[in-house]
Amino acid sequence: MVREVEKKNIFKPMVVGNNKVNISIVQYADDTMILGEGSIQNVVVIKEIMRCFELISGLKVNFIKNKFRAIRLEDQVMERYAQLLHCKTIEITFYLSWTDNWCKPKKKGNLEPCSGKNKKETI
Structure with missing residues (x-):
């Protein structure tokens, strides 16, 4: 789902390196990191992806266990985004x-x- 919204330019991925490589998702074991620009649009898209995952899989996402971190954003903005996702911030x-x-x-x-x-x- 993350890659699909990235392809449709709905989600803006994190861009790294001199070659401007897009990174939007990193998965390992049963953990997932979603990486993108620090924008309200991306936060809303992440929330919608999580909700779609719940509906499709029948599983419940435990937002309290989720962690959120924004790099190069003011702390107040990061806290607001974390509240929208119903999760805590992490250092x-x-x-x-x-x-x-x-x-x-x-x-x-x-x-x-x-x-x-x-x-x-x-x-």
């Missing part, structure tokens, strides 16, 4: 092996170097 930490430091994304742009004081910083 994410990145480790960049070539710098031997823990880092976090800037509000805009790429990863910023972390201070030497804290090896582990969260976003």
Whole structure:
């Protein structure tokens, strides 16, 4: 379903790398990560996909167990999006092996170097 809404330009995926590769879904075992632009349209589409999954499969999505994280969005916006999805937010930490430091994304742009004081910083 995620790939279909991406093909129809209803869902805007996350774009990474110099080659501008689209990534919209990562699945492993019984977990799924949906990756996309931080927009209200994407949040609504994710909510609709989850509802369709419930109707098609007959299973119930436990939104309380779901976690949401927006990178490069203001905290208030991220909290509002999480409320719309009826889930909690989660912190994410990145480790960049070539710098031997823990880092976090800037509000805009790429990863910023972390201070030497804290090896582990969260976003």
